[in-house]
């Protein structure tokens with residue numbers, strides 16, 4: 001195991017079998033987490049980037065078996081913020097120092113690309129980075145959003161096991177999800193993806209494939225979270241994903257993609273009171289506090305008992321482990337300028 005961890009640190013490469021072997025063996029977990037922490041420090045630095053998360057609509061056309069806001073859950077009270085409400089939350093977040101605004105929603109086609117583009121353009125006037133997390137759209141729609149100034153896009157692949165994917169996402173197409181991710185990369189978005197840990201039937205090999213997919217896509221951000229069963233979903237009786245396994249997937253992702261941004265996800269904190277800090281010491285360098293008003297927050301329940309971020313507590317805990325809160329936008333590699341298509345060509 002130690003040799004495999006060393007190989008991952010020095011080459012940023014492991015085979016599928018090697019990744020699966022590390023995931024399946026618990027004898028060197030502390031060494032793995034420490035190695036990921038060192039690589040994080042070397043490639044992403046000690047700054048932690050905060051992203052202000054605005055959950056602007058919980059309407060969703062999808063029926064993901066695990067998700068609390070799935071279309072089929074009639075017990076959810078649906079809401080949509082209007083343009084002014086969204087912009088005012090973004091202004092508040094920017095005024096309190098956030099350098100990135102994340103606009104997240106269910107797959108709500110009420111918001112056309114044009115309508116969202118107007119909101120993005122308005123928020124971009126605040127000199128912040130804008131991340132979208134709104135699900136699957138066409139290349140043309142993504143282009144409208146990119147042209148409006150959106151910098152980043154989050155769309156988890158959830159699992160790269162096609163048959164498991166199709167079981168978890170009724171009527172959804174695995175191929176289309178991949179298409180979306182490659183379109184986003186092509187358009188120059190910093191592209192985030194990621195997976196759920198603890199989906200039924202998921203194997204170590206399948207998680208290894210997820211990590212290799214992140215590398216193949218050259219993802220700029222990776223969100224990894226354990227599954228947390230929601231009582232109003234078909235997966236209500238499943239057991240929750242394993243936090244240690246999720247941390248191991250995170251740590252291996254850091255070793256294989258050293259300079260990317262990796263959030264300490266809320267799902268980890270929900271499973272363990274120190275989950276966020278554990279993630280930040282196992283390869284993560286981003287935290288995404290939810291700035292949605294409480295009234296709506298409670299309705300955006302993708303899983304139960306979602307943890308909150310207390311700013312004072314977080315900054316104190318970060319200080320104790322030698323980390324600081326970044327005042328930069330925090331693009332990949334901790335630069336303050338997004339990698340544009342031009343700068344890619346400049347290098348050629």
Ligand code: 5AD
Nearest residue numbers: 066067156226227228230267302303
């Ligand atoms: N438990 C944990 N994570 C979940 N997500 C959705 N439902 C759950 C759940 N029950 C995650 C998905 C999605 C992200 C926004 O939230 O991975 O991409």
